[in-house]
Amino acid sequence: MEIVYSVLETLLPFSWTEFTFMKNAFLAVLLIAPLFGLVGTMIVNNKMSFFSDAVGHCALTGIAIGIMFGIENYAVSVLGFALIFAIGISSITESGISSSDTIIGVFSSAGIALGIVILSINGGFAKYSGYLIGDILSISKNEIKLLFVVLFIVILIWIFSFNKLMLASLNSDMARSKHIGVKFYKNIFTILIAFIVTVSLKWVGILIINSLLVLPAASAKNISKSIKGYHGFSVLFSLVAGISGLIISFYAGTSPGATIVLISSVIFFTTFFINMTYNMN
Amino acid sequence: MDKCQCSVHIKNLYVKKGGHTILENVNLTANHGETLALIGKNGAGKTTLLKSILSKNNSGGEILFFNSKGEKIFNPKIGYVPQRLEFDHGAPITVMDIFCANSSRLPVWLGHSKKLKKKAFEMLAKVGAKKIADKPIGKLSGGELQRVLLAFALDPMPDILLLDEPVSAVDRNGINKFYNIINSLREDYHMPIILVSHDLGHVFKYATSYALINHKVIETGKASELPESENVKNTFDLNLCLKEEILWK
Numbered sequence: 001m002e003i004v005y006s007v008l009e010t011l012l013p014f015s016w017t018e019f020t021f022m023k024n025a026f027l028a029v030l031l032i033a034p035l036f037g038l039v040g041t042m043i044v045n046n047k048m049s050f051f052s053d054a055v056g057h058c059a060l061t062g063i064a065i066g067i068m069f070g071i072e073n074y075a076v077s078v079l080g081f082a083l084i085f086a087i088g089i090s091s092i093t094e095s096g097i098s099s100s101d102t103i104i105g106v107f108s109s110a111g112i113a114l115g116i117v118i119l120s121i122n123g124g125f126a127k128y129s130g131y132l133i134g135d136i137l138s139i140s141k142n143e144i145k146l147l148f149v150v151l152f153i154v155i156l157i158w159i160f161s162f163n164k165l166m167l168a169s170l171n172s173d174m175a176r177s178k179h180i181g182v183k184f185y186k187n188i189f190t191i192l193i194a195f196i197v198t199v200s201l202k203w204v205g206i207l208i209i210n211s212l213l214v215l216p217a218a219s220a221k222n223i224s225k226s227i228k229g230y231h232g233f234s235v236l237f238s239l240v241a242g243i244s245g246l247i248i249s250f251y252a253g254t255s256p257g258a259t260i261v262l263i264s265s266v267i268f269f270t271t272f273f274i275n276m277t278y279n280m281n
Numbered sequence: 282m283d284k285c286q287c288s289v290h291i292k293n294l295y296v297k298k299g300g301h302t303i304l305e306n307v308n309l310t311a312n313h314g315e316t317l318a319l320i321g322k323n324g325a326g327k328t329t330l331l332k333s334i335l336s337k338n339n340s341g342g343e344i345l346f347f348n349s350k351g352e353k354i355f356n357p358k359i360g361y362v363p364q365r366l367e368f369d370h371g372a373p374i375t376v377m378d379i380f381c382a383n384s385s386r387l388p389v390w391l392g393h394s395k396k397l398k399k400k401a402f403e404m405l406a407k408v409g410a411k412k413i414a415d416k417p418i419g420k421l422s423g424g425e426l427q428r429v430l431l432a433f434a435l436d437p438m439p440d441i442l443l444l445d446e447p448v449s450a451v452d453r454n455g456i457n458k459f460y461n462i463i464n465s466l467r468e469d470y471h472m473p474i475i476l477v478s479h480d481l482g483h484v485f486k487y488a489t490s491y492a493l494i495n496h497k498v499i500e501t502g503k504a505s506e507l508p509e510s511e512n513v514k515n516t517f518d519l520n521l522c523l524k525e526e527i528l529w530k
Contacts, residue, residue, distance in 0.1 A: 177361035
């Protein structure tokens with residue numbers, strides 16, 4: 001880690017790199033941004049942004065239950081809950097009894113309400129409000145190593161399952177005719193979303209996490225024509241917004257997460273107008 | 282290829298869903314070089330029948346596949362052309378992306394290998410869609426998209442081809458083009474083709490045989506005999522002379 005720090009200081013001789021928490025936050029952004037950029041592409045293509053948002057909301061219940069039972073590493077209970085909700089939502093949606101946005105809306109509200117109720121039992125919700133907006137500046141060395149492992153795993157999964165997942169999302173019967181296990185790949189994707197949300201929740205925050213998943217991919221979609229360009233732009237926008245947002249927040253004294261989201265939104269509208277002018281001509 | 286014996290046999294097929302019997306006692310055979318059209322009213326179970334063949338997911342009975350030597354095959358290659366794709370029309374997915382996603386382990390977000398691109402071009406050339414290989418699928422016309430899906434269904438060359446109302450979103454020119462390709466495929470590769478269609482004109486013109494379905498097989502016959510069928514006339518409430526009605530289309 002010390003080597004990484006000194007490399008950072010040599011490459012980036014600015015006042016913000018003098019602080020260890022900023023170096024940590026910078027490294028965290030370098031790891032989280034590509035993660036969100038990659039997975040976001042499929043969330044946007046499959047119109048699942050409401051779904052990933054709900055998974056984030058449900059994670060609050062996981063945090064609350066973890067804290068209530070005094071589980072030291074709350075990640076276990078968050079992941080558990082995110083998974084239960086995610087699989088619950090997708091199986092109820094598949095049964096076709098009610099429309100998916102209604103079901104997701106119900107789960108999403110119930111998840112966040114249950115979390116808030118449990119956390120505020122003794123009237124002390126204020127100390128947990130950090131989970132709502134996250135704090136990337138608090139990330140520790142070990143957590144950065146964990147993020148590195150997570151990024152590695154997600155890239156591996158993305159390499160092995162992307163093609164099949166894409167075909168399954170276009171038409172499940174067509175995918176089945178090619179002997180693709182549609183349910184298996186859709187479940188992998190659901191688990192992947194729950195996993196990513198859980199891992200990054202503490203630093204990114206429930207209110208912001210979905211913007212980071214959706215905005216870079218949505219911006220990339222505005223200006224790309226193929227899957228390759230889509231992924232490239234998505235990761236690029238995610239990195240640009242993450243790094244510049246972090247640095248600006250340092251000098252302006254604003255919340256890093258929200259600053260990153262704002263920059264992502266600016267990128268989205270810019271690409272949106274580029275797409276509009278391009279399509280009009 | 283004259284001795285080819287590839288075929289699909291459906292025997293005593295039952296499909297039940299949520300307590301309702303959707304199909305019962307279905308016995309059908311589609312042979313080598315045959316285009317069997319499944320016709321019937323909406324909700325009669327045509328698409329369910331096609332999906333049972335596709336997923337081998339039925340409540341009773343069996344579906345058997347035979348190869349060109351007449352040997353039973355347990356894991357047949359099935360080509361399937363759906364009625365439509367569920368995708369966002371702005372989705373940045375090109376025709377080439379779909380082809381390479383199917384035939385390669387290399388994730389398409391890392392690019393396409395030259396070898397696969399060449400193969401995809403060959404497949405697309407069969408349906409006259411070579412020029413649109415690098416177009417996003419949302420920018421294709423209904424006819425172009427269905428021809429791409431047909432080429433996709435042929436990779437690898439299937440033992441049986443299933444078409445689920447493949448031209449419902451295609452204009453008149455596109456329809457002719459699509460079915461002409463189907464007919465030339467049947468002549469070149471002789472695989473049995475099963476087609477769901479609500480258009481009797483198309484069935485008469487392009488299929489070789491038909492099966493009238495209403496939760497069971499009401500009647501089967503040659504497509505050329507379709508206009509004479511009283512059952513077909515009654516099912517579709519055709520007042521005009523059926524032949525005129527079909528030919529007029």
